[in-house]
Amino acid sequence: MREGARDTLPIALGIASWGLVAGVAMAKSGMGVPLALLMSLVTYAGSAQIAALPLIAADAPIWVVWGTTLCVSLRFMAFSFHFRPFFSHLPLGRRIGISFLMGDTNFAVFAHRFPETEALPGVGYTDYFVGSAVVGFVFWQVAISIGILLGSGIPASWGLGFAGVMALLALTCTQLHTPSSWAAAVVAGCAAVAAYALPMKLNVVVAIAAAVAVGVLSERIASWRKGAMP
């Protein structure tokens, strides 16, 4: 557990600055401090929260907000798929608890520490995940609460959001071990930029689909080459 926490601390700077930015955005939305705090506590998903703010402010129908949340959160299913083999033996309650804490940071830290795709016997996956996820959760919640409470007292020109972007960039680098993961990342990046005009962050879903297609192709080519060589 301690190891998971220690591996996550270096990224806490990125989590905290991104949380602060999200908190300021929530404060400016005018929904009021108690609801803003409640929203970050129960949804714990910065991108979904920020996507919902203008809709709530514009009095959009509730189902539109939920639909947007769904589209923005589809990428979490990718993390869910990755974590499944490591936690499927746990009771349902704990699996749901782990699901609640899942995010970009703890996925990348976990996948870097444990590159295997199937669970090995006797490894403390759960302890490591909980250590990492709790550090991320605490830093995020403290930062976003400060952002909500201080609101516009924090100037946007500090470039705080950029520290969050750099954190994600660094985490992405930890995942690029093989040529095919490079190919998948480049394709995903290009697709996400090209499809940026799509509503509700669906460009991320397009990018994931494109990268999965490239992944399938490169696995095929690799196994075909292996078969061709004596």
Add this chain to the structure above:
Amino acid sequence: MSQGEILVTILGMALVVLLCRSAFMLTRDELPMPTWLREGLRYAPVAALTAVVAPELVLTQGHLITDWRDARVFGAAAGLAFYVWRPSLFGTIVCGTGVMLALRFGLGW
């Protein structure tokens, strides 16, 4: 929206996000999924990370940047160079953000 409606909206959002996160965690049964898809989905998480980062670096208000003097691109390049030199997450974040801020405030990019 009234405060009550916002409350309902928030609780629904929380449920939707949790359902996405737990999508593959709820059942223990073998997933009916062809091998090729299983292999391909291994690339989904790294794609999700890249897809969030890339537009943040090269788009301004939804348009591709046209001026090469963009502090973000150089900040990201500095961060990447640092990561190649020393794969430290903290160093990468500090180096990239530092270069971006230096260019933005020092040179006004």
